[in-house]
């Protein structure tokens with residue numbers, strides 16, 4: 001039976017197991033799925049930590065030299081093997097060429113335009129044209145720089161619509177921006193919460209709010225994929241509704257870039273920003289990304305400017321005339337960090353070997369399989385917060401544990417060399433990523449989880 | 461005869477040459493000075509490019525495998541040999557530990573607080589307490605983030621006092637900031653120029669302007685060392701005069717940090733920012749630095765906030781309450797880039813082996829010697845823009861060439877493996893840095909320059 005996006009639902013796997021004459025939660029089933037995986041070769045492009053290096057000190061893990069079960073690409077992506085070479089090549093150029101590397105570069109990556117090496121692939125990943133993308137700074141810094149242009153409140157239209165449970169940095173950014181313009185955050189920020197008893201926002205409620213409050217809303221800002229619940233917001237609909245009400249629409253794509261298909265340009269999104277250390281595997285504190293829609297490319301917007309945003313042809317004239325580069329580049333304020341760019345390039349070179357379409361197809365399979373296995377655990381001790389509709393989520397599933405279980409389960413997983421992510425008090429986030437995770441990873445995780453829950457219950 | 465800061469003037473070297481019975485412009489003299497140099501061992505801590513890798517393609521340089529004459533630390537510092545190990549160590553940790561490196565780090569540098577490794581030494585270099593310093597973003601980004609707090613114009617006090625010939629990025633920053641607050645840059649920015657016929661600003665004129673216009677000035681901002689002329693501004697006097705008029709005083713230390721002695725705290729400077737790729741040798745696009753005076757550590761200032769600026773003890777409570785870390789850290793918006801921090805650490809480890817006092821002592825010698833040799837060239841074809849008073853300059857001397865000579869001289873130098881920096885139309889900047897340059901470098905440079913000028917003249 002062919003594995004396609006159409007068969008992503010978790011229901012599918014029970015039938016498939018039966019067909020193959022194996023147990024659903026079984027190594028045979030996992031191996032079968034791995035064999036059929038058209039992207040399985042990409043795992044070899046990554047450095048997979050072994051169990052012994054990731055378990056806490058003193059943990060007596062079985063098979064310490066085997067690969068750990070790394071389901072944490074939502075927090076920090078694994079290192080693409082090509083990164084080391086690229087980073088060291090730049091260290092070589094710096095060591096052997098000094099400042100001349102800015103213009104004469106033995107690898108044809110002159111530092112003065114080093115970021116050009118990561119633009120085209122980044123643009124593909126977020127569904128933008130290269131002119132719409134800049135790779136610079138960090139996510140929250142980009143958010144602020146972009147809001148200088150794109151949050152311009154007036155007496156009648158000064159509100160920001162966002163999730164109540166947005167990532168805190170986004171809230172701090174919004175709060176400080178409203179204050180900076182003389183508004184009280186409590187008044188200026190409309191925070192949307194799920195309906196009582198629900199964990200995720202309904203698109204219809206978001207659209208209703210935009211329809212109802214839109215005339216007062218200066219900026220609609222959502223995350224692409226919610227960091228906590230894993231909900232993949234219906235960005236196209238949100239953008240359309242926001243634009244229909246003449247709001248500016250921006251997205252924080254920290255958990256979306258490299259995870260889900262995005263078409264920022266076609267959706268008419270005004271601006272977006274993302275980090276590269278999660279699904280884009282650029283390493284701890286990796287450089288940030290920014291999108292500015294083409295329609296603003298030549299707009300005369302307020303901006304906090306720097307020399308790297310001015311036309312390079314006249315950059316060194318020293319005539320104090322800022323001539324913004326048409327497009328997202330006009331937001332660059334400084335010369336780019338070369339090592340950070342290389343670290344990202346190492347990962348984008350892996351993305352170049354596939355497409356977001358193929359990655360998404362595998363991701364739907366992988367997460368559907370994870371869901372099927374989780375739901376097959378009897379008396380499982382948690383529920384899944386993430387939407388069950390595959391089109392409403394990325395790769396991550398968030399498990400909400402019964403009171404008192406989560407940390408015990410988490411620590412048991414850790415001791416077995418399973419890397420997932422906890423959010424106190426009760427949530428574990430599990431993110432199988434299609435670039436380097438296998439169906440066997442998922443199977444092993446669920447197997448260990450089952451035991452961990454039983455042990456945690458006894459211990460309670 | 462002992463070499464001390466007292467004997468830095470260029471006059472000194474003529475006498476010394478006589479005493480030693482050698483020519484002033486002679487390899488013997490240079491070798492003598494190198495032998496007496498108490499910091500000479502530090503050169504071994506750096507990767508010095510060879511001539512063959514820095515000359516333009518096709519140049520037929522003599523002794524291609526010997527070290528180039530690198531006098532360009534004002535643009536990009538050379539690579540400290542320790543950087544490669546540190547960067548690769550972090551690549552190792554990422555490869556072997558994945559996300560667990562944030563908290564459990566085999567080298568005791570958990571990524572969550574990786575920047576702590578570069579704070580103490582950075583603070584020493586700029587004369588600050590560690591709480592006053594943050595290492596983050598880039599120079600121009602930091603300038604903007606700091607101006608959100610420190611440029612708060614009012615109807616009566618909205619002007620910015622700066623140099624007319626400030627580095628363009630600073631001008632763009634000031635221009636965009638005044639516009640953002642609704643002012644016209646032409647009205648809001650007071651640009652100071654040198655007196656007619658002079659190349660550098662007189663401190664008395666700066667102080668007079670502050671005295672005269674101070675009541676209307678919201679922000680006094682100068683560079684520490686002027687990028688073009690090499691003038692080391694009298695920062696203490698400027699800060700004192702600005703504070704006496706209740707202005708905010710900020711400095712751009714791009715060319716000052718690691719070059720000249722700074723005492724930001726004692727001088728009462730409000731804020732400062734710097735880059736680390738020049739005299740701090742952190743590599744192309746190196747991470748930025750920021751200083752915020754202790755007196756503002758708990759001030760309730762407007763700020764563009766992010767999660768890395770809030771109290772780490774409550775950072776993960778997800779309660780949307782921003783609790784600014786007292787001090788410069790409250791300005792951090794994002795988690796730090798690990799490779800960029802390591803690259804800086806590699807250089808600071810060299811600074812830790814000496815002190816800014818000792819570096820300045822050698823720097824005064826080195827630049828004084830350069831000046832003596834330059835002034836000894838008959839019919840030299842350029843004049844020195846940089847102040848002749850050693851206390852009014854850092855290591856750089858800026859040579860203003862007679863019309864038509866500069867590019868010819870520059871290209872001749874390049875072909876001989878001499879790396880200096882040109883600013884069209886007529887200036888060459890020469891920056892011998894005390895960490896890795898030798899008196900022999902200076903001698904060789906001058907020797908090659910002499911020939912280059914003669915040739916350029918014939919060619920004209």
Ligand SMILES: Cc1ncc(COP(=O)(O)O)c(C=O)c1O
Pocket residue numbers: 306307308333334335598599600601627629630683687712714715735
């Ligand atoms: C005096 C001065 N200010 C600001 C900058 C801009 O630096 P960045 O690109 O690091 O923001 C430079 C760069 O050379 C500089 O020399």
Ligand SMILES: Cc1ncc(COP(=O)(O)O)c(C=O)c1O
Pocket residue numbers: 138139140141167169170223227252254255275766767768793794795
């Ligand atoms: C959704 C979201 N937004 C913003 C951030 C903040 O990121 P940074 O530190 O890169 O600014 C994160 C970090 O995890 C995030 O998950």
